[in-house]
Amino acid sequence: MGLAYLALSRQIMGMNAILNHTLPALPWMEPALARLPGMRPVLDDAWTVQTETFAAQMAARDRLIADAAPVHALLPAGQAAAEEVYALMLARLRGTPGYAVTDASVTRPDGVGVPLRPDAPPQTLGRLVQEDVCLLTPGGMGEHTLSGAILCFPASWTLAEKLGRPMTAIHTPVRAYDGDMARRVQRLLDGVRVGQPLWRMNHNLYASADLFHPRPEAAPRLDAVPLYLRAERQCLLRLPQTGAIVFTIHTYLMRLADLGVGARAALFVAHGVAQ
Known part of the structure; x- marks a missing residue:
C-alpha cells in the first residue's frame, strides 16, 4: 500500500486543509501514552495551547458557530460547570500572551x-481557544455524564448522540472500552x-482532511486509503467549585507523508495497515 499511499498524497494537496507540521508527541511510539488510558501530568498548567494552525482553526470555528452548525449544547446539569469554566478561561486568557481581555470582549x-x-458559555469558549471543551458531571450508575460541550471538530462522533449519556454509553462503538476499561476510566x-490536570493523546488514520468530521454511531466507517494522521491532545481538569471535570480536545491533523519514515511505518503497524 506504500506506493499507492504516496501517489495519492501527492495528488491530494488539500488546498483548504488546515494542517499541522509537528505533534507534541508520537503516542503510538511512546509506551506510557500507548497504554490506555495513557495519562500524564500536564506541565506548566498548559491545558490549552496555541499551535501554528491557530488562526486557521479559529476562523473555521467562527464559521461553524456562526452558521449554527450542531457543535454546541448544554444541559441544565452542566450549567453551573459551564459558567465556572467560562470564568476560569477568561481569567486564564488575561495572563496569556497575545490576548487582550476587557469586560465586554476578548481580542485573540x-x-x-x-x-x-x-x-x-459553550459558544463563547469555542471562539476563544483552539480546544473543544466537554463537561463531565456525576450522573447515575456511578459514572460521569456528558452534560455540555463545544465540539467544533468531532472525530467520527456527534454531540447530539452523546449528550446526556454516561461514559460507558458514550464509548459503545469503541471495542477496547470494555467493563474493565470503564472502571479504570471512572x-x-x-x-x-x-490544580493537577492530566493529558493523553489518541490518534487515527483518515482519508479526509475535514476537521469537522461528524459520524453517527450507526454509520459504518468507510474503508479508504489513509492520507492523514488525526491526533488529539486531551486534557482532564477538575473545577474547584462545582467539582465537574473539564475534558479539552486539541485537534492536530498532518499528512502522513510529512511524518518521518520510521514514525509512519510504526503508525501503520499500530493500525494494522499494510505498507
Missing part, C-alpha cells in the same frame, strides 16, 4: 475580537485533583 492573537456572552475521573 489573530486580531479577531470576540464579544463576551456569559449567557452562552477511577481516573474520580481521582483527578484540582
